[in-house]
Amino acid sequence: MGGAGGAIETMELTRMQTEETSDQAKIRELDAFIQSLGLDGRDAAGRRAVLIQILHRAQGLFGWLPEEVQKHISAKLDLHVSEVYGVVSFYHFFKTKPSGRHVIDFCTGTACFVRGIGKVIEQVEAQTGTKLGETSGDGRFTLGSLRCVGACSLAPVLQVDGKTYGRVTPEQVEAILAEYK
Amino acid sequence: MTKLATGVAFAEFADAVKAAEATAPKTRIFVGMSTCGVASGAGPVYDAIAAELAASGNPAIEVVRAGCVGLCYAEPTVEVQVPGRPVVTLGGVTPARGRELVKELAVAAEPAKPLSVGDAIFKKQLRIALRNCGRIDPEKIEDYIRNGGYVQLAKILDGMKPEEVIATVKASGLRGRGGAGFTTGLKWEYARAAAAAPKYIVCNADEGDPGAFMDRSVLEGDPHSVLEAMTVAGYAIGARYGYIYCRAEYPLAVKRLEVAIAQSRALGLLGENILGSGFAFDLEIKLGAGAFVCGEETALIHSIEGKRGEPTVKPPFPAESGLWGKSTTVNNVETLACIQPILEKGAAWFKAIGTPKCAGTKVFALAGDVKNVGLAEVPMGTTIREVLEEIGGGSRDGRPLKAVQTGGPSGGCIPAEKFDTPIEYDTLGALGSIMGSGGLIVMGQKTSMVKIAHYYMEFSCDESCGKCTPCRVGNRRLYEILERILAGKGKPEDLPKLEELGNVIKDTALCGLGQTSPNPVLSTLRWFRSEYEDCIKNGGVKPPVYTVNDKCIGCRACAKACPVQCIEGALKKKHVIDQSKCIHCGACETKCRFGAIDSE
Ligand SMILES: Cc1cc2nc3c(=O)[nH]c(=O)nc-3n(C[C@H](O)[C@H](O)[C@H](O)COP(=O)(O)O)c2cc1C
Numbered sequence A: 001m002g003g004a005g006g007a008i009e010t011m012e013l014t015r016m017q018t019e020e021t022s023d024q025a026k027i028r029e030l031d032a033f034i035q036s037l038g039l040d041g042r043d044a045a046g047r048r049a050v051l052i053q054i055l056h057r058a059q060g061l062f063g064w065l066p067e068e069v070q071k072h073i074s075a076k077l078d079l080h081v082s083e084v085y086g087v088v089s090f091y092h093f094f095k096t097k098p099s100g101r102h103v104i105d106f107c108t109g110t111a112c113f114v115r116g117i118g119k120v121i122e123q124v125e126a127q128t129g130t131k132l133g134e135t136s137g138d139g140r141f142t143l144g145s146l147r148c149v150g151a152c153s154l155a156p157v158l159q160v161d162g163k164t165y166g167r168v169t170p171e172q173v174e175a176i177l178a179e180y181k
Numbered sequence B: 001m002t003k004l005a006t007g008v009a010f011a012e013f014a015d016a017v018k019a020a021e022a023t024a025p026k027t028r029i030f031v032g033m034s035t036c037g038v039a040s041g042a043g044p045v046y047d048a049i050a051a052e053l054a055a056s057g058n059p060a061i062e063v064v065r066a067g068c069v070g071l072c073y074a075e076p077t078v079e080v081q082v083p084g085r086p087v088v089t090l091g092g093v094t095p096a097r098g099r100e101l102v103k104e105l106a107v108a109a110e111p112a113k114p115l116s117v118g119d120a121i122f123k124k125q126l127r128i129a130l131r132n133c134g135r136i137d138p139e140k141i142e143d144y145i146r147n148g149g150y151v152q153l154a155k156i157l158d159g160m161k162p163e164e165v166i167a168t169v170k171a172s173g174l175r176g177r178g179g180a181g182f183t184t185g186l187k188w189e190y191a192r193a194a195a196a197a198p199k200y201i202v203c204n205a206d207e208g209d210p211g212a213f214m215d216r217s218v219l220e221g222d223p224h225s226v227l228e229a230m231t232v233a234g235y236a237i238g239a240r241y242g243y244i245y246c247r248a249e250y251p252l253a254v255k256r257l258e259v260a261i262a263q264s265r266a267l268g269l270l271g272e273n274i275l276g277s278g279f280a281f282d283l284e285i286k287l288g289a290g291a292f293v294c295g296e297e298t299a300l301i302h303s304i305e306g307k308r309g310e311p312t313v314k315p316p317f318p319a320e321s322g323l324w325g326k327s328t329t330v331n332n333v334e335t336l337a338c339i340q341p342i343l344e345k346g347a348a349w350f351k352a353i354g355t356p357k358c359a360g361t362k363v364f365a366l367a368g369d370v371k372n373v374g375l376a377e378v379p380m381g382t383t384i385r386e387v388l389e390e391i392g393g394g395s396r397d398g399r400p401l402k403a404v405q406t407g408g409p410s411g412g413c414i415p416a417e418k419f420d421t422p423i424e425y426d427t428l429g430a431l432g433s434i435m436g437s438g439g440l441i442v443m444g445q446k447t448s449m450v451k452i453a454h455y456y457m458e459f460s461c462d463e464s465c466g467k468c469t470p471c472r473v474g475n476r477r478l479y480e481i482l483e484r485i486l487a488g489k490g491k492p493e494d495l496p497k498l499e500e501l502g503n504v505i506k507d508t509a510l511c512g513l514g515q516t517s518p519n520p521v522l523s524t525l526r527w528f529r530s531e532y533e534d535c536i537k538n539g540g541v542k543p544p545v546y547t548v549n550d551k552c553i554g555c556r557a558c559a560k561a562c563p564v565q566c567i568e569g570a571l572k573k574k575h576v577i578d579q580s581k582c583i584h585c586g587a588c589e590t591k592c593r594f595g596a597i598d599s600e
C-alpha cells in the first residue's frame, strides 16, 4: 500500500481506537452513576423506578441512545431489553439516532406557531439544506423540535445546543447559524 | 447552615433574618433572571450591576438574581426596591443602563426613566401564587423565610392536627390549578382517609400545555413555596415521601429546585424529625422526557415508576391506588404555591377573593398576538377582556382582537364577542373551552381558525399515547379531514362529520387527553364556522392581501425586502403593492418598522 494511503489508514485506526476508548470511558461513567443510585437489594419495581433517570444520564453522555447502550442498561437493571426500548421509544426526548455537531430545536408550541416559527423553520431548512428531523450531510446540524420551552413571551423561539434564542426572525437565521461551525 | 432542631430554633432563625433587615434595610436591585430573562440578555445586565456595585463599594445596595415579575414583553427587566418606597420597574435594561442605575441610586432616592406600565397592569392583579416571584433570590432560603416562608410549617408542626390543616384548605375553597379544578381540601381529605401506608404526595410540574409558563415561573422564582406546601400536604395526608415531576425542558427550574431542596435539608426543614416534631418528610425530583400525556395524573404516576407514560382508567383514583398501588395525591405547582398564603392569612381571606364558586386568583400566561406578553395573576371572575386588553394592552397591530385560545390542546377558541365573560371554570366550559392551566394564546385578525384547529389536531395525534382507539385513530381522522379542507379539497358534508366524530371521541376516549382533544375543532366550528365554509368554497385558506397604509414614510425598506419586486414608490412617497405580482410572502410586513403594511 502507498505511503499516503497507509498514513490515512493509520490515522483512521487511531481515530477509531480513541473513539472506542472514549465510548468505554462513557460506559464506565454511566456505570459509576448507576452504582451511586444504590440498587442492591431493590426489587424489579425499585430498579425500574430509576430507568428514566439513567436514560437521561446516558443520553447526556452519548448524545443519543445507541442500541448497545440500551442493552447495557437493561443488563445492569435486570429488566428485559424490550422494556427499556419501550420506554425509549415512548418519550420524545430520547433519541435513537446520533445527532450532528449542533442540534437546533425549534419550539413548535402554540405561541411560537402563532408568532411565525414556520417561516423560521423554512429559512433554516433552506440554508442548511436539511429537513426537520434530519441531520445535514456535513454532520454540522440536526434539526429537531420541542413542544414549548416555556419562553412563550419571546416567541418565536429556537434553541441551539440548549441556548435559547427569542423573537427570531427569518432574517436573523444566517447570523445565528454562523455562530456554530 | 446548621440544622434547626426545634420549632424554637426556627423561630429564632427567622427572627434573626428579619432583624437583620430591620436594622440595616437594603436597597435591592432585582434582575429578572428566569429562562425568559436570561434569553433576553439579563446575564450581562446582572454582571454589569454587580461589577459597578463592587467598584462603588456601597453596602446599602444589593443586587439580586430574582425570578420573573411577569412583564416579559419588557425584558430584560430590573426592579428597584428602596426601603419605604414603592417598587420601581425598569424595562429593556442594557448593561450600560445597569451601571448608570447604580450611580443614580447613590445620589437619588429613585431611579430615573421607569417603565411606564399602565396602572391596569398592576392594579388589576393580585399576586398570591406569584407573590415572591421577582422579589426574592430563589437560591436563598433566607429570602423566602424573610417573607414569612416556613413559618406556617413550623406552626403546624408545633401542634396543629392534620385534620385542622385539611379543614383550613377545604374552607378556603382552593381548587386545583392544573386544569380539572377539583377542590384541593377534598382531595387531601380522601388521601388522609386512605388506610394503607406508605402514601405519596406528587407535585405535577409537567406543564405540558404549550403557551403556559406560570409553573416554570414559580419553580424558577420561588421554589421553596412548593417545597413548604408539599411538606404541609405530607403532614396533612400522612405521607412521608414526595416527588416533583418536572419536565426536562425546564433545566433552570430543576436546578433551582435542587438548590432549594439541599438548603431545606441543611436547615432541617426536610428529612427526619423536622424541627423536633417527630414528623419526617423528604422528596426527590423526577424528570419527564417530553410526553404531553404525562401531565395526566395516572400517566404521570406510571412515568415516575419508570414505565411508558400511558394513562389508566379512573377509578381507581390515585388517592386510592397510585404510585406502586399506594395512595397518591397529585397537586399542581400553582395549587401548591397558594397553600402558604392560605395558612398565613386564613381560609376566609382566600375565600373572599374571586367568586363564590371559584375562590382566589389564577395566573394567566399571555402570549401570541398581544402587546404585553407575560404573566398576570388576577382574581377569579375577572373578565377575559380585562386580562387581554387592560393588562395585555390589546393586539400588536392595534386592530381589535379576534379570539383567544384557552386551555391548550384540550381547550377551545373563544371569540371576541364573548370577551366580557368572567373567567371561572364553569363559564369557560359553557363557551366550549376550559380553564386548563391558564395559557392564553391571543389571536389577531390574521389568524386562520381552521389552521389553528389543524395545528392542535396535529399536536394531539402526535401526543396520543395510542392506547385507546378513539384517541389514536379518531384524532388522526379529524386531522385528515382538516388537512383536506385546508388543501382546498373539503366538502360541505365534512363539517357535520367533524362534529359527529369529535363528539364520539370525547365520549369514548380513555383519558383526559382524548376526552378533550376535539375541543379546538369543535369550538372553532361553533364560533367560526364561516371560516370553514369559506375555506371549502374558496379551495383553501385565502392568502393574506397586503396593502400600504398612510403610516408609510417611503423608506423603501419593504421594496428592498420584496423577493418579486412588486412594491413601487419613490423615496419619501407612499408605496404601492402590485397585487397582480404579489406572492403573499409577508416579507414587507416583517420588514416595515412603521406598521405601514396592513394584511387582510
Ligand atoms: C392530557 C392531560 C394533560 C395534563 N397536563 C397537566 C400538566 O401539565 N400540569 C398539571 O398540573 N396538570 C395537568 N393535567 C391535570 C392532571 O391530570 C391533574 O388533574 C392535576 O395535576 C391535579 O392537580 P390539581 O388538583 O392541583 O390541579 C393534565 C390532564 C390531562 C388529561
Ligand code: FES
Pocket: A107, A108, A109, A110, A111, A112, A113, A147, A148, A149, A150, A151, A152, A153, A155, A157, B210, B211, B212
Ligand atoms: S410556545 Fe414556544 S416557548 Fe412556549
